[in-house]
Amino acid sequence: MKLELKKLSVLLLAKHIKLVTVESCTGGWIGKFITDAAGSSKWYEAGFITYSNQAKQRLVDVSEQLLEEYGAVSIQVAEAMAQGALSYFPSAISVSVTGVAGPGGGSEEKPVGMVCIACCYQGISTSKRFDFSGDRDQVRRQTVERAIQLVLEVLDGS
Secondary structure, X not given: OHHHHHHHHHHHHHHOOOEEEEEOOOOOHHHHHHHOOOOHHHOEEEEEEOOOHHHXXXXXXXXXXXXXXXXXXXXXXXXXHHHHHHOOOOOOEEEEEEEOOOOOOOOOOOOOOEEEEEEEEOOEEEEEEEEOOOOHHHHHHHXXXXXXXXXXXXXXXX
């Protein structure tokens, strides 16, 4: 994972952009992972922790209608979170995560381990749904890893 973080920093610095994170189920783990690296202030702009629906609405402008229609754990809300962050930092790239880390809170439609991750860059959103296994920490750790990987995929493709 450290190699991926190094690659991410090199790509962001080369493109002269910074990363913004919007986290729900990880509660700040992505930002912590990034800022554990010395020099990350050169390529990491900001992080939003939007654990509640109200925080999603107030901090990154996710609409109440979207939350009611699709629920907080959905591709649609993940994309809205990533897009909302860019309203504050338009020249950045953003990544957002929302999911059910467990051990409770899951349903048949949205089981424990379901996570939606979205990345928004240059007006284009890329999103994926994952079904992770393991305990709460394992689901959150996998979410951090896949979020970083998605940003790398988007940057490699741009």
